[in-house]
Amino acid sequence: MAAIKVQADPAARFPAMRPAAGLPANAPARRGFAVFQRNCISCHTLNGQGDAKVGPDLNIPHSPTEYFREDMLRTLVRNPQNLRRWPQAKMPAFDAKVLSDADLDDLVAYLKHMAGRKVSP
Ligand code: HEC
DSSP states (O other): OOOOOOOOOHHHHOGGGSOOTTSOTTOHHHHHHHHHHHHTTTTOOBTTBSSOOSSOOSSSSOOHHHHSOHHHHHHHHHOGGGTSOOTTOOOOOOOTTTSOHHHHHHHHHHHHHHHTSOOOO
């Protein structure tokens, strides 16, 4: 191995992804940010920030919490093919083994919170 590249934590590199500083440490949106970093940041940007370019930005111009009914957004995350189906779709399913119901609640809380914190790149 030639080199190990250590990337600083995404919250530091991508400040526009962070929830509001005033939120308590145990706020659902704050936990949801951690869930987002574990599961979604590898493919999606948020507020135009992030390294991934695989899927659409999850806040601008519109948050999926604004244009999907919440139960449909949850359906999409659990298995995108259960919401809209086409052969070349690339987003994987996140079943309860990967993403608990509590994680999904926190993730939705984070996305809703960020809908109120839009930043244009
Ligand atoms: C392996 C890459 C990948 C990962 C990981 C991923 N997505 Fe996606 N996502 C995509 C792609 C690509 C699309 C576009 C539709 C498609 O091709 O499946 C998409 C579409 C979406 C959409 C629909 C947007 C729209 O307007 O149609 C939402 C919402 C979404 N992703 C949320 C998430 C969330 C939340 C997570 C984390 C739990 C996540 N994605 C993880 C690749 C990914």
